[in-house]
Amino acid sequence: VRSVHFFTAGFRETGDDEMADLEMQVVGRLTGAGIRVFGPNCMGLYVPESKLAFMPGFPAETGPVGFISQSGGNAGEMVYTSAVRGIRFSKVVSYGNASDIDESELLSYLATDPQTDAVCAYIEGVKHGRRFFQAMREAARAKPVVVLKGGRTASGTRAVMSHTASLAGSLDVFDSLCRQVNAVRVNSVEEMADLAVAFRYMSAPAGPGVAVVGGGGGFSVFAADEIDDAGLNCPVLPQNTQRALSEINPVAGTSVRNPVDTIAIFEPPKLEQTLRIIGEAENIDAILYHTSFSWGRGRRSMAMLGADPVHYMQMQVQQMVKAREASGTPIVVVLRPPLDVESMERTAAFQEKCWQAGFPVFPTIPRAANAIAKVLRWTRRRSV
Numbered sequence: 001v002r003s004v005h006f007f008t009a010g011f012r013e014t015g016d017d018e019m020a021d022l023e024m025q026v027v028g029r030l031t032g033a034g035i036r037v038f039g040p041n042c043m044g045l046y047v048p049e050s051k052l053a054f055m056p057g058f059p060a061e062t063g064p065v066g067f068i069s070q071s072g073g074n075a076g077e078m079v080y081t082s083a084v085r086g087i088r089f090s091k092v093v094s095y096g097n098a099s100d101i102d103e104s105e106l107l108s109y110l111a112t113d114p115q116t117d118a119v120c121a122y123i124e125g126v127k128h129g130r131r132f133f134q135a136m137r138e139a140a141r142a143k144p145v146v147v148l149k150g151g152r153t154a155s156g157t158r159a160v161m162s163h164t165a166s167l168a169g170s171l172d173v174f175d176s177l178c179r180q181v182n183a184v185r186v187n188s189v190e191e192m193a194d195l196a197v198a199f200r201y202m203s204a205p206a207g208p209g210v211a212v213v214g215g216g217g218g219f220s221v222f223a224a225d226e227i228d229d230a231g232l233n234c235p236v237l238p239q240n241t242q243r244a245l246s247e248i249n250p251v252a253g254t255s256v257r258n259p260v261d262t263i264a265i266f267e268p269p270k271l272e273q274t275l276r277i278i279g280e281a282e283n284i285d286a287i288l289y290h291t292s293f294s295w296g297r298g299r300r301s302m303a304m305l306g307a308d309p310v311h312y313m314q315m316q317v318q319q320m321v322k323a324r325e326a327s328g329t330p331i332v333v334v335l336r337p338p339l340d341v342e343s344m345e346r347t348a349a350f351q352e353k354c355w356q357a358g359f360p361v362f363p364t365i366p367r368a369a370n371a372i373a374k375v376l377r378w379t380r381r382r383s384v
Contacts (some may be wrong), residue, residue, distance in 0.1 A: 063088020
């Protein structure tokens with residue numbers, strides 16, 4: 001036996017000195033015999049290639065994202081919530097109390113793992129500061145590293161102690177470490193999934209210029225505000241770009257300055273033309289395309305084209321691919337929340353077609369803008 005997954009809880013995390021001593025004795029006996037230990041108080045390993053999983057319904061396919069998590073629940077949540085957005089994992093490790101194998105050793109492993117292109121981590125406490133710094137630096141030099149820190153507040157610190165008996169440490173120190181090694185710190189499992197999607201499916205933008213494209217002026221106005229709030233900008237499109245857009249879009253109810261608000265995009269060929277023209281503008285580094293399957297225009301367009309919903313979605317995605325290939329500009333998709341069962345099913349189907357074609361998909365404009373901004377900052381720091 002080379003290793004043991006110690007699922008059992010009720011040790012050091014209870015705060016009981018006797019249980020803490022028992023943990024040390026048990027782990028000491030195992031490591032003394034040359035047996036490595038995951039845990040205790042953890043869910044263990046999810047390795048699709050080895051057909052090993054610790055929760056039902058995990059995807060069987062392998063992928064390029066590695067994830068280490070001190071929480072088994074957060075590990076499961078990350079796998080489930082990111083799977084529908086196209087994220088697949090090389091390895092996921094829930095390591096609990098980290099009495100033997102800890103975050104530093106796991107980070108060093110993923111840094112050199114050829115099956116892992118990006119690393120995500122949920123960490124509550126660090127056992128050896130210097131070794132952790134070195135492991136983080138090693139991993140971040142090799143690939144993107146996204147970190148979620150548990151115990152950021154006084155209440156969170158108390159919860160961490162009772163969860164995995166970890167000492168949460170100073171958030172300021174942790175932030176400083178992330179800046180030094182160029183790791184991306186996030187504040188929730190949802191944001192960690194957003195960054196995993198961005199690193200997996202989005203080419204890094206060359207700059208902060210974002211074009212907003214969609215139907216609905218109010219949504220586009222909010223998008224412009226949220227892009228600025230994220231540290232990006234929504235520049236006015238060049239005059240030649242506006243003229244080209246005006247030739248294929250109706251005058252009434254259309255704005256072509258940026259944000260681009262037009263109903264023409266509900267016709268797949270005009271969607272391709274619109275995205276391509278915008279992507280070729282010299283001041284645009286990424287396109288944020290927002291849409292919805294919850295209200296009338298999209299449904300009417302399907303009817304006018306004589307297309308069933310699945311075929312209509314396929315046509316849209318094909319036109320998006322053509323625009324991306326022609327312009328070379330990253331396209332980010334925001335699918336606004338569905339409002340009924342029918343639109344929920346269509347939204348899920350379109351999301352799947354998007355990520356299968358290599359488009360990152362986000363549920364809200366602020367989350368998309370935040371992910372674009374953090375990837376851009378990561379890219380710029382990496383090039384220094």
